[in-house]
Amino acid sequence: MVQLSRLFLRKYGNFVDNLRLYVRGGSGGMGLPRLGGQGGKGGDVWVVANKNMTLKRFKDKHPQKRFVSGAGANSSVRALKGETGKDKEISAPIGITVTADDGKILGELNVEGDRLMVAKGGAGGTLHTAFEPSRGQAKHIRLDLKLIADMGLVGFPNAGKSSLLTALSNATPEIASYAFTTLKPEIGKVLYEDYKQISVADLPGLIEGAHLNKGMGHKFLKHMERTKHLLFVVDVCGFQLASKTAYRSAFDAVQLLTKELELYKEELVSKPALLVVNKMDLPDAEDKLAELKEQLQSPQEFFDLFPEDAIPKNCITFRHVVPVSATTGLGVDHLKRCIRESLDEEAERENKAIHEERLRALRNQ
Numbered sequence: 001m002v003q004l005s006r007l008f009l010r011k012y013g014n015f016v017d018n019l020r021l022y023v024r025g026g027s028g029g030m031g032l033p034r035l036g037g038q039g040g041k042g043g044d045v046w047v048v049a050n051k052n053m054t055l056k057r058f059k060d061k062h063p064q065k066r067f068v069s070g071a072g073a074n075s076s077v078r079a080l081k082g083e084t085g086k087d088k089e090i091s092a093p094i095g096i097t098v099t100a101d102d103g104k105i106l107g108e109l110n111v112e113g114d115r116l117m118v119a120k121g122g123a124g125g126t127l128h129t130a131f132e133p134s135r136g137q138a139k140h141i142r143l144d145l146k147l148i149a150d151m152g153l154v155g156f157p158n159a160g161k162s163s164l165l166t167a168l169s170n171a172t173p174e175i176a177s178y179a180f181t182t183l184k185p186e187i188g189k190v191l192y193e194d195y196k197q198i199s200v201a202d203l204p205g206l207i208e209g210a211h212l213n214k215g216m217g218h219k220f221l222k223h224m225e226r227t228k229h230l231l232f233v234v235d236v237c238g239f240q241l242a243s244k245t246a247y248r249s250a251f252d253a254v255q256l257l258t259k260e261l262e263l264y265k266e267e268l269v270s271k272p273a274l275l276v277v278n279k280m281d282l283p284d285a286e287d288k289l290a291e292l293k294e295q296l297q298s299p300q301e302f303f304d305l306f307p308e309d310a311i312p313k314n315c316i317t318f319r320h321v322v323p324v325s326a327t328t329g330l331g332v333d334h335l336k337r338c339i340r341e342s343l344d345e346e347a348e349r350e351n352k353a354i355h356e357e358r359l360r361a362l363r364n365q
């Protein structure tokens with residue numbers, strides 16, 4: 001049950017992180033009783049990892065989400081041994097788990113070119129089957145994007161992401177290695193009193209340089225797709241990237257980060273997000289926090305000084321805005337509770353969606 005709930009319908013607005021497909025292997029060809037001819041075997045269906053594929057692209061390219069391989073040829077006088085049906089290869093993103101409809105894991109695609117057979121073609125008719133061919137396997141399968149963590153930290157350099165990760169996880173975060181990414185995210189585990197554990201990822205280099213070299217920034221942003229929720233981190237006093245560049249307030253930081261995500265992939269902005277306002281131990285922090293909260297209430301009124309192309313199309317409505325100090329620990333427990341609440345809420349929604357999907361399936365039977 002727990003396993004199932006992980007697999008069904010994780011969906012945030014436009015953001016796609018799993019898909020359900022129908023696959024069927026080709027039927028075998030008929031044998032030829034008169035001459036003992038053997039029908040061709042039906043083609044198989046394969047899922048193949050391709051670095052240029054994303055689930056969103058997949059969905060757009062195959063709206064039907066139906067894949068059937070070629071049938072084996074019938075045995076004939078000209079070709080006693082019927083030709084084998086053509087295999088069907090489905091290009092899928094790297095870093096996915098492929099599961100059957102009942103939740104059983106069929107396999108994983110971790111590196112470019114990894115392949116997995118998902119539906120076998122039927123055997124051709126032979127003497128043993130009275131020359132009757134068999135059908136190919138037919139089933140629904142799911143492609144699930146593998147997650148790096150429940151929460152992904154999003155922030156400019158020096159906002160305090162590393163400090164926060166340490167404060168949240170009461171320990172040194174571990175460096176995780178994933179076959180599907182060359183990036184090595186730092187993962188902190190947050191432990192709750194009921195022993196529930198959630199993971200928070202700090203991706204090295206995220207955003208750093210995105211303002212200078214968007215292409216490079218985007219490379220890092222890609223991995224934000226693999227977290228359930230986003231945890232924005234800003235310095236309550238704002239930031240200055242270099243002595244020559246302009247001073248930016250915490251509000252500016254929020255909007256610039258949003259814009260970076262949006263430029264990479266608009267759907268990313270529809271993920272549930274929380275905002276951490278860090279460094280609340282600094283002088284005047286309370287006043288600045290109050291100002292930030294006011295600006296977030298009606299962001300449109302505070303965009304006059306923004307260049308047109310830096311204004312996000314949609315401002316994020318944060319589920320929680322949480323002031324903390326990563327160094328003194330102020331507010332960190334409250335943040336933990338907010339994170340938990342947000343994830344639990346989402347899990348609740350998933351469960352409801354599963355339930356509805358099951359009801360729909362039952363009604364359609």
Ligand SMILES: Nc1nc2c(ncn2[C@@H]2O[C@H](COP(=O)(O)OP(=O)(O)O)[C@@H](O)[C@H]2O)c(=O)[nH]1
Nearest residue numbers: 157158159160161162163278279280325326327
């Ligand atoms: N005063 C204060 N400084 C902080 C706080 N959190 C982080 N810092 C400092 O800010 C700097 C950048 O922190 P770091 O965690 O490395 O930021 P990152 O680049 O976002 O990972 C370091 O000098 C930290 O000591 C905080 O809550 N209060």
Ligand SMILES: [Mg+2]
Nearest residue numbers: 158161162163
């Ligand atoms: Mg850091």
